[in-house]
Amino acid sequence: MNSVTLILIGNAILSLFLITIWGLTLNGMVMKIVARVHGRFGPPVWQPFLDIIKNNAKRTMIAHGTMFFLGPVFRIASGIGTYLFIPAIFGSTVFSNFSFSGDVFLVMYFIFFGQLGMALGAGESGHPYSPIGVSRGLAQMTAFEVPFSLAVISLAVQYNTLSITEIVAAQQGSILNWTIFTNPLAAIAALIALLGMNMHNPFSIVIAPQEIPIGPPTEYHSAYLGMLQTNRAIFNIAKLVLYMNLFFGGATNFITLILKTFLIYIFTSVAVGVAFPRFRTEQSIRFFLKYPALIGLLAIIIVSIK
């Protein structure tokens, strides 16, 4: 391994470490905010850190088989990988991660890597709720990927590139250069899709408390669960960073990144999530395939006419 590679890896670890901290904090803040909206006091902001430490420190674990054992590994590898394939901060060497490996399609597909792996692990647990959750999750995913992919295609046409770095570069200069202003339809379609991706209400059909207790991770506990919780923070932030890059001009420093991802999260998923009840699975599928998909189509048509 030569020094260039070593520097790359070192940078990636640093970048990942910082983003994990922010991701966990963000989750803590959101739990607090949601609790306040509900009129509860809520857990402390650092609760996610405590959960992870606690779960990893459990003395015993059980396993239902090899795939069950590997499920969380797939999941977190996908979370980390997704983040690492995105250039997190524009112009920063440390935060450009491994974005030279591929463009936005790589990121979109790498998300599936973890979903598939986790689903396999959950499947081997033998608990019926797990595959029920997986089946719902996959079904909903096919639906929300439609407006999202249409939006990305619209962007590719608009900027004539698939490289995230170049898309961010094209949005620099003024706030009016942000995609949300230059291509609002694509942004809207993608943001609605983000609601589905984040699986807050009304799209919380995968975890679905009171229905199928927590869906796929039902059988996961101790270190497995700790890993899944860590992933939840990293993966969440990875998606937010991706959205920030694609639609909100990216970030040129870490503070901007924190601010933008926080705002995107709060004003999309969290705000919607606390205000709506849950869809049934088929309702959710139909929802994404109607207006959001149409908006996405319009976004493509408009940019391709220009």
Added chain:
Amino acid sequence: MVNPIYIFITSLGAAFLLNLFQKINRKIADLIFFLTLAVINYISLFWFYQLLQGYEAAKIYTAGFLPPYSINLYLGIEEAVFLVLINLLGFFSAVYLYKKFREISIKAMILYLVLIMGLNGLVMTRDLFNLFVFLEITSITTYALISLEDNKYSLTAGFKFIIAGGLVSTLFLIGTIYLYRLGGSLNLDFLVNSGVLNTKAGILATFLLVFALLIELKPFPANGWALDVYQSVHPGIAAIIASASSAAIFFVIYKFIPLMPSSFLPLLAGIGGVTFVFSNLMGLKQTDARRLLGYSSIAQMGLLLAALALIMQFDNLQSLSSIIVIIGGLFINHFLAKAGLFWLAGIVQKRNIRSWKIIANNPPLLLVFGGFILALIGLPPFPGFWAKWELVMQLSANNMMVWVWIILAGSLLEAVYLFRWFGYAVKNTEVEEIRTEAAQYLPVLIFLLGLLYLGMEGTHLVSGADSIYVLPVLLGVILYVLNWLPNKLKGSLCLLAVIYFSYRLLPALQDIYQLFGVVFLIGSAVLLITTFARKDIFKGFYPLLIIMILSLGNLLQAKTSLQFFLSWEFITITSYLLILRGKFSLKAALIYITFSLAGAYLILAGMGLAFRDTGVVSLAGLASIVNSGYIYVLLGLGFLIKIGIVGFHVWLPGAYTEAEDDFTPFLSAVLSKMGIFGLIMLAILLGEPVLKGIQLNYILGWLGVLTAFFGALLAAFQEDIKKLLAYSSLGQLGYIVLALAIHSHLGWVTSIYLTFTHLLFKGILFVAVAGLLSRVKTRKMYEMGGLINNMPLTFISVLIAIIALSGVPPLSGFGGKWLLYSSLLEKGWYLQAGLAFFASTIAFLYCYRILHSVFLGQPKTALRDVKEPSVWYIVPQYLFLFGIMAISMYPNLILKPVMSAVSTYFASSIYWEDYTVISSLGYWNGNAVMMVTMGVFMIPLLWLLFRIKAVTKVKQFNIVYAAERPDRPETTHYAHNFFAHYQKALGFLARPKVTEFWGNIAEVIHSVGALFRQLYTGNGQTYAIHILIFLLISYFILGVK
């Protein structure tokens, strides 16, 4: 020189003497009977040989006068051919009938001799009244022979026959009288030159004559009497009526052509065409084997008549050889095959075509039966194939496209009922044995060999053909003969043959052709290993397989459209027969062959058009066609049907599912690519054609992406694992077509890349399923579960294949997706890209479903002791797996050769920087993705492994289950109707509309066939009316003024 008149003298003399000798000793009489037949065979063969050597034709004048004062006979080369055939059939049919003859009085033999003599006379005579006499002789003897079968059906059939015969004689006599009155002669040659034909009365008289002869050819709809005859008469006699009598009458009509005004020809062609199509239409609903043969017989004679009348109308006759190929090929094909089939019908002794399954107990008979069926349909390597090809080419060259369609439509209908019949015969569930006697079996075999020989001879007569197919067929025959060897040895021989063939062929191929060669041959070679796992004796499997695989190779090296089509047909037939081997594949195989043949006929028609425009049959010649839209559509549609494009996909799930488990991998991984190859070849030759202002590639692209979408959606809803994978294959082929349609460097690179990856992962999946099903006796996924512990090796390979299929990085599938979207965006096909993306996410649904329902979840009690499949299933999987891992790690291994192959045709729009491939829009470094993924996977894995001491393995039902302990895996394994909610949301898109559509079409066609069958009431008077009405209608159509 033996005077041909001895044919009459010996047969008549023997006929008189037989009765006498019989009084002395029956055996002597029998001997004389056969000697006589042998003598007339000798005379006709002798003359045939002499005439071939260039001797002058024999002109025989009776009573020492010259015509027109005497009856004259003529024996030229054409007559000689017919005589040889009729007499040979006479001899062999006599051998076949010998047992029957022994049972009844000597009179039957006498009648038989006289009948054969009459047919000889029909062929040779040049005198109208003499013709009438021979016509009567054959009629009366036939009538008497019909009554050989001693039952009431044959009696009534005979009576109907005599009614029709009476009408024919009357019409013929009236015509003869008029002609004699007008022309003053009964001699054909004199009448032609007499000018009488230019008068109205002369035309009417000729019409009556020709019409009388036509009725003898049993045209639709005036042929009810004939069908009853075919149905009730002894098969040995039916063979004579269907082949020999028809041949003689056909030749008489041929002799009459110079006599006819040119306005007769379209009428004759029309009657022939209508007869061909309608007889085949009505054959569809027929279940009585002999009546079915009757329909087929009538149809074939209709085709022959139409072909003759059409050829006579050609402005520019290409060459004598093409006439010989068309008329001779069609004629001989029908002559030998029909006689053979009637004989077989006598051997099998079963009326209902469903009962023919007993034939499967007797493989040689089954082989012969299959051969005749293939010959009748006009498939290689039989003469009918060359004839149909040449006919279509010549019709196209003369701008008679309507006729091409009529003939192809009729042929397709015929193929459907014949293959249906064959299907029933193959499915052996009976134990009943067929009694075969050498006397009955030998004639059948000899005729089949004759067909094969003549089919081979056809190679020399048709332009653009060569013996490219001989090697595969030869190897097939060798393997068939070596059937007694152990299976593994046969399989190894097969494998060696394929490897050697690849070693010879692949270096000789260029760019894209070479890549497809690798897919076809190397892919097949790996899949062949799977078949080693078989334990049972399976006759015919390897022979068919080797013909199929080598023909795939031949497809690549075809230089002319005929060679291409020939190989294409060989693959179609062999794959059909292989699918038919599946246990419950009867219906699926029939649908497969119907669609495949329809596709092949479209290709044939397209090649006809190309021949019209270029005048050559070389494939390279296609490139010179300016207005190539129609050709592209026809050929393209043919290829798309083979791929199973949406709308024509109805054959695919059934064929994939019902084929034997170790043959399905060939269908999906290898065979489906021949359509892709066809499309690419077409695009290389024709570019991007436009038809009526429509960019055809644009439509092709949409067809591709819709196929991808519906394939994925339908796959998600299947419970049957093979059906799921079948639909999945369909979807994957959709992407390949979509990429192909882009028609750019990147598009084609994508297409070929996907072709390769599809070979790898579908090869793994179908082989894995074959292994799985060898252990688990159900295809329903929800009846399995938890098999990961029973068959970990299979699970790992399936997992890898599924990851590759779904397109998830870091495996090779992602490369395909990335290339696809890049090429689509580069082309500007944004909406297609969106839909393709949607389809590829739906693919996750079925991908997960396979893994979960089969390998994960709760193991079923009954399957607890299931073991890993035999090593022969594992080896090919891991060979393919190695391929996937290699090209995932180093995509340039495959991308670089593909890119350089495609750059022969397009300038490249992507380039490499180390391991990164860069397109005009984005970039992808497969190697880096693999490294990063492995890195981020290892870190958490190490952490978990660090904690592994804390892990306890728990038992099956040890789960958090709402305070209850589940006791049955069936209620706990969530697998049935896995995507119920998806069905609720999008199920309306998955309704079998297309299947219903084709089902309705089939229903309508069958119903129409049934409707027309009602014409045949069985009433002799009605049949007589039919003949008269037919006469009037024909006369009005002719419009003689």
